[in-house]
Amino acid sequence: MKVLKYIALVICGFLWFLGCSRDTVVYLVDNGFIGDDFRYGDLYRLSNLSAYRVPAEKCDRPYRGAKVPVALYLAGDSFTEEGRVNRKEYATDRYFRSFVADGQVPLQPSDGKKILVIETVERHLRERFSEKPWMNWVVPQPAAAVPGPESFSFAGLYRALVDYKIPYREEMHESVLFSSDFILKIKEWKADFNYRIFGRVDPKVGVLKNQLVYDLDLAPGISSVYDPVPEEEISRIVKHANATREHYRSLGFDEVYLSIIPNKSSLLIRDDTAYNHLVERVEGHPDLQVPVISVWKAFTAKNYYQAGDSHWNCAGQKLWVDAVNERLSNH
Amino acid sequence: MLFDSLQFILFYIVVTILYFSIRHRGRIWLLLLASCYFYLVFKPVYILILLVTIVVDYFAGIWIANSEGRKRKWFLVLSLIANIGFLAFFKYWNFFNDNLTHLLSLFGMVNHLPDYRLELPIGLSFHTFQAMSYTIEVYRRKQKPEKDFIIYSLYVMFYPQLVAGPIERPQNMLPQFHTFFRFNWENMKSGLMLMLWGLFKKVVISNRLAEMVDYCFDNPAEHPGLTLLVASVFYSFQIYCDFSGYSDIAIGAGRTMGFTLMKNFDVPYLSKSIGEFWRRWHISLSTWFKDYLYIPLGGSREGEWKLYRNLAIVFLVSGLWHGAAWTFIIWGGLHAVFQILARMRDRYLPFRVPKSDVLSVIFTFVLVTLAWVFFRAKGLYNAKVILGKLLTFDFFSGYSMPYSVNEFIFCWLLIAALFLKDIFATETSVKNTPVFYLKFAGLAVLCYFFGVFSGDQFIYFQF
Numbered sequence: 001m002k003v004l005k006y007i008a009l010v011i012c013g014f015l016w017f018l019g020c021s022r023d024t025v026v027y028l029v030d031n032g033f034i035g036d037d038f039r040y041g042d043l044y045r046l047s048n049l050s051a052y053r054v055p056a057e058k059c060d061r062p063y064r065g066a067k068v069p070v071a072l073y074l075a076g077d078s079f080t081e082e083g084r085v086n087r088k089e090y091a092t093d094r095y096f097r098s099f100v101a102d103g104q105v106p107l108q109p110s111d112g113k114k115i116l117v118i119e120t121v122e123r124h125l126r127e128r129f130s131e132k133p134w135m136n137w138v139v140p141q142p143a144a145a146v147p148g149p150e151s152f153s154f155a156g157l158y159r160a161l162v163d164y165k166i167p168y169r170e171e172m173h174e175s176v177l178f179s180s181d182f183i184l185k186i187k188e189w190k191a192d193f194n195y196r197i198f199g200r201v202d203p204k205v206g207v208l209k210n211q212l213v214y215d216l217d218l219a220p221g222i223s224s225v226y227d228p229v230p231e232e233e234i235s236r237i238v239k240h241a242n243a244t245r246e247h248y249r250s251l252g253f254d255e256v257y258l259s260i261i262p263n264k265s266s267l268l269i270r271d272d273t274a275y276n277h278l279v280e281r282v283e284g285h286p287d288l289q290v291p292v293i294s295v296w297k298a299f300t301a302k303n304y305y306q307a308g309d310s311h312w313n314c315a316g317q318k319l320w321v322d323a324v325n326e327r328l329s330n331h
Numbered sequence: 332m333l334f335d336s337l338q339f340i341l342f343y344i345v346v347t348i349l350y351f352s353i354r355h356r357g358r359i360w361l362l363l364l365a366s367c368y369f370y371l372v373f374k375p376v377y378i379l380i381l382l383v384t385i386v387v388d389y390f391a392g393i394w395i396a397n398s399e400g401r402k403r404k405w406f407l408v409l410s411l412i413a414n415i416g417f418l419a420f421f422k423y424w425n426f427f428n429d430n431l432t433h434l435l436s437l438f439g440m441v442n443h444l445p446d447y448r449l450e451l452p453i454g455l456s457f458h459t460f461q462a463m464s465y466t467i468e469v470y471r472r473k474q475k476p477e478k479d480f481i482i483y484s485l486y487v488m489f490y491p492q493l494v495a496g497p498i499e500r501p502q503n504m505l506p507q508f509h510t511f512f513r514f515n516w517e518n519m520k521s522g523l524m525l526m527l528w529g530l531f532k533k534v535v536i537s538n539r540l541a542e543m544v545d546y547c548f549d550n551p552a553e554h555p556g557l558t559l560l561v562a563s564v565f566y567s568f569q570i571y572c573d574f575s576g577y578s579d580i581a582i583g584a585g586r587t588m589g590f591t592l593m594k595n596f597d598v599p600y601l602s603k604s605i606g607e608f609w610r611r612w613h614i615s616l617s618t619w620f621k622d623y624l625y626i627p628l629g630g631s632r633e634g635e636w637k638l639y640r641n642l643a644i645v646f647l648v649s650g651l652w653h654g655a656a657w658t659f660i661i662w663g664g665l666h667a668v669f670q671i672l673a674r675m676r677d678r679y680l681p682f683r684v685p686k687s688d689v690l691s692v693i694f695t696f697v698l699v700t701l702a703w704v705f706f707r708a709k710g711l712y713n714a715k716v717i718l719g720k721l722l723t724f725d726f727f728s729g730y731s732m733p734y735s736v737n738e739f740i741f742c743w744l745l746i747a748a749l750f751l752k753d754i755f756a757t758e759t760s761v762k763n764t765p766v767f768y769l770k771f772a773g774l775a776v777l778c779y780f781f782g783v784f785s786g787d788q789f790i791y792f793q794f
């Protein structure tokens with residue numbers, strides 16, 4: 001009994017520690033001690049519906065041709081994050097990327113030709129361009145005088161105390177405890193049962209025409225595919241996109257491209273009268289001066305999305321990467 | 332730390348195993364440190380408030396006991412000022428300031444008081460009241476001062492009941508902290524079963540009903556009367572399951588370690604009057620107000636009209652205790668009015684009103700539910716909209732809900748099951764029989780499969 005007690009204590013203590021240490025959990029995942037809980041896709045991870053349990057595709061297709069001397073600056077979202085799109089897939093070795101939503105990113109200097117690609121998923125386009133031009137990348141200011149050691153102040157101490165948080169993330173425990181295939185099976189029983197009996201799925205997920213999509217796309221709000229977008233707002237988005245282009249060209253970029261990745265849900269309801277047709281209206285706007293890297297038309301022809309994921313499959317990804325590489329080669 | 336989180340489950344297992352592995356003094360330190368950690372998880376900086384009140388009340392208790400005459404009173408006042416001061420500042424400053432601004436603007440004047448927009452420390456009203464009961468009891472010579480600072484700190488901070496009660500009394504808790512409890516399987520089993528039942532009430536019933544309640548109460552003007560009626564009834568059960576679920580987990584967690592916390596709920600929706608409702612709902616708060624406010628005001632001993640006055644004061648203060656908003660004050664006021672009217676009916680009507688137990692229960696439930704509308708509504712305007720539709724019987728202009736029909740039926744089945752459990756299965760046998768383990772495993776499976784793990788806080792945390 002005593003031995004059992006101490007075993008339980010050690011296990012629970014270790015698990016508790018893991019909840020507080022993201023680095024340890026990442027180490028365990030990277031080294032195969034725990035399964036990656038995104039391995040069946042981000043939407044499956046949330047919903048656990050068995051019908052959508054399909055291993056997420058890993059697409060690693062290095063660029064075969066000769067690399068071009070053009071630098072690619074990519075401000076992208078999760079569609080182009082490292083791990084999904086490998087830097088070797090591009091037709092250049094000079095590649096700089098940051099998350100499109102990150103603010104005040106210092107622009108890394110580079111000689112020679114350079115292009116900027118702003119890639120954003122449709123659901124976040126409005127929040128990124130409706131109100132103002134996108135100017136999240138900034139020229140670093142000359143280094144200011146090195147400040148001395150910070151002097152003590154009660155205001156600083158108070159701020160530090162108020163802002164302090166105990167390091168803990170529930171997702172860490174979820175990953176460690178509940179991401180094995182055996183546990184996923186039990187989660188599927190629960191999810192399937194609740195879906196079949198109550199029509200209930202995880203609140204972050206929706207089922208649209210038998211496809212898993214983000215509920216954000218469907219729920220009322222600025223991200224919704226059903227949210228009416230007045231013509232005036234489309235004009236503003238276009239105006240801000242043009243201003244973005246002018247701004248970064250003035251900073252030395254040879255060209256700035258805009259690439260809007262359609263929501264999975266938009267493609268499913270594109271014939272629905274309630275759909276706001278955001279991508280087509282922006283890309284086809286007569287005043288738009290920013291060249292676009294568009295996948296809309298190709299994506300309407302066939303399914304380029306994964307079953308349990310909100311992102312593209314390898315074919316969809318290749319289509320987009322090829323389009324970017326074509327722009328690189330043409331400079 | 333939420334009771335329905337993985338973090339709590341691991342925390343609870345580690346603390347409980349350690350608790351039974353060490354000697355008495357170590358246990359006290361362990362529980363105090365664990366309680367600090369439990370509280371720090373919410374918002375670390377607010378532990379400083381607890382620290383200050385603990386120090387003040389600890390010394391105030393000793394000084395009160397060691398002095399006589401007016402000095403005793405002054406030390407009590409010092410303690411009350413410290414406790415009520417924090418409560419008033421953090422909980423009521425914004426409310427007071429907003430109302431003052433509004434009032435001055437009526438006369439074309441400007442309010443120059445600073446606008447702090449303070450965030451309410453979790454559980455402030457609970458631990459403040461528990462701390463106050465200690466110094467008051469020492470002042471009344473019904474409790475000896477606690478000399479051990481660590482034990483006194485634990486009395487205020489004991490993690491199971493730190494943030495949402497039950498609001499304990501020193502006579503019940505302090506002797507228990509001086510006791511060495513041996514591991515007891517019966518306590519462990521009944522405590523765990525109670526915790527599981529509390530979890531069931533929270534994640535299966537309360538969180539599920541909350542979806543309908545939020546759907547309607549967030550935008551009441553958009554919903555027809557029948558929808559609002561169902562949402563109001565659901566809210567009565569949501570708040571009951573949420574709060575009594577929390578109390579069950581707290582009492583259960585304490586019981587597994589050998590502690591006996593006071594009962595906080597006793598099937599309140601079977602009350603036959605509002606007075607009875609308050610003897611069954613949030614018992615630890617009702618008795619607190621009775622002992623420290625109602626009776627000192629004179630209770631029912633000084634004539635009928637003073638009794639009405641006392642009831643009005645107690646319930647208005649109770650409303651204000653729950654939240655710094657007019658809706659809470661009206662909620663408290665309504666409960667006072669209901670009770671005063673009931674007493675006037677019994678006293679002044681020349682005939683006896685025929686009473687039926689079933690009708691009394693239903694009538695009491697209706698009154699409580701109508702009052703809850705103020706408690707839950709986002710502002711007076713929304714409460715007015717909801718009550719307007721309910722009281723004009725606007726029940727035939729359609730119906731909408733955020734559920735499937737199956738789930739809607741399931742909600743009602745859960746409410747029925749709740750009543751059956753509360754009436755017929757008040758105590759679960761903890762004998763070492765397969766039936767106990769089957770019940771335990773079955774309840775755990777139900778919690779998992781039917782649980783809505785939305786990560787929502789317990790409603791009473793905001794108080």
